[in-house]
Amino acid sequence: xxxxxxxxxxxxxxxxxxxxxxxxxxxxxxxxxxxxxxxxxxxxxxxxxxxxxxxxxxxxxxxxxxxxxxxxxxxxxxxxxxxxxxxxxxxxxxxxxxxxxxxxxxxxxxxxxxxxxxxxxxxxxxxxxxxxxxxxxxxxxxxxxxxxxxxxxxxxxxxxxxxxxxxxxxxxxxxxxxxxxxxxxxxxxxxxxxxxxxxxxxxxxxxxxxxxxxxxxxxxxxxxxxxxxxxxxxxxxxxxxxxxxxxx
Numbered sequence: 001x002x003x004x005x006x007x008x009x010x011x012x013x014x015x016x017x018x019x020x021x022x023x024x025x026x027x028x029x030x031x032x033x034x035x036x037x038x039x040x041x042x043x044x045x046x047x048x049x050x051x052x053x054x055x056x057x058x059x060x061x062x063x064x065x066x067x068x069x070x071x072x073x074x075x076x077x078x079x080x081x082x083x084x085x086x087x088x089x090x091x092x093x094x095x096x097x098x099x100x101x102x103x104x105x106x107x108x109x110x111x112x113x114x115x116x117x118x119x120x121x122x123x124x125x126x127x128x129x130x131x132x133x134x135x136x137x138x139x140x141x142x143x144x145x146x147x148x149x150x151x152x153x154x155x156x157x158x159x160x161x162x163x164x165x166x167x168x169x170x171x172x173x174x175x176x177x178x179x180x181x182x183x184x185x186x187x188x189x190x191x192x193x194x195x196x197x198x199x200x201x202x203x204x205x206x207x208x209x210x211x212x213x214x215x216x217x218x219x220x221x222x223x224x225x226x227x228x229x230x231x232x233x234x235x236x237x238x239x240x241x242x243x244x245x246x247x248x
Contacts, residue, residue, distance in 0.1 A: 059231070102137075107146065109138060154167050167200045
């Protein structure tokens, strides 16, 4: 009897709370809970970077979850590669954490970011403005660093349906990024065409959720990068004739 009374009280209180805040209120608090949880995870990840050894002259992979989910150093068999991808990051959020990357004076940076901006229904124009700011910051502070901008990847299935013209916006932003790279005289790498079907959607064999990649897709991605990733610093000759590794 006591248990029934307790359950009845809990049920009535829950019903009362629902009536007070309404369905909209419940949705608000659910979204707030998810956002707060994501913010904590984001801080955990980014502060982790700042405590890593400040190694110079490395190769940095920078961006969102597409970057974050790959063990790039193992894929390329090299400890020269640093992964600075963070799940859910937008272009602006990547830019906000550039100080840590700039401080390492990397010899190469490979960027992929922007899909989360489009998921938030930001316009291609606004995405491009943020991307230009990001690249400008890198070029200003790291004039000797080789910068590569990689295309956004396609999506497929329910993701395409949810966001409607998502793949069209992805292709539009990729075209603008390619123009931007020509203007900045930096390299643009088309990874999109490797992953896309003739329909413009992501090949369904490369993902099990319509967005994030399986291992076979990363192997294909690697094949596109191999000729660009400079795993070994160039050798320079000093005036006294001794050759050694250059970390300029």
